[in-house]
Amino acid sequence: MLVRYFAAARAAAGFEEEKFDLPAGSTMADLLQAVLAVPRAEPPAGTPPLPRILSRSSFLLNEVAVRDHATVLGPDDVIDVLPPFAGG
Incomplete structure (x- = not known):
């Protein structure tokens, strides 16, 4: 699967996107665990760490909102x- 990061998530992740190869049957929760398991550099000053950003983020799955991490x-x-x- 391909994970694309936007705005502060991109800054905290250190990448615009990354690929993950998870076993068949993996869930959104499994993917988020895999994302958090990647060693990362400290985010730029003023950018929250990725775990905090992910806890507050919305997610799109193939351009459709997904809220159920199962x-x-x-x-x-x-x-x-x-x-x-x-913004406004």
């Missing part, structure tokens, strides 16, 4: 990580 993912799925943002 959702089973497929190997070709694309998951977008959208941290909270403000």
Whole structure:
């Protein structure tokens, strides 16, 4: 699966996107654990750490919002990580 990071999530992850190969039947929760298991450099000053960003983020699975972390993912799925943002 492909995970794409946006805004603060991209800064904290250190990448715009990364691929994960998880076993068949893996869930969104499994993917989030895999994301958090990757060793990462400290985020830039003023950027929260990735675990905190993920805990507050919304996720899109193939461009559709997913809230249930028990959702089973497929190997070709694309998951977008959208941290909270403000603006107007």
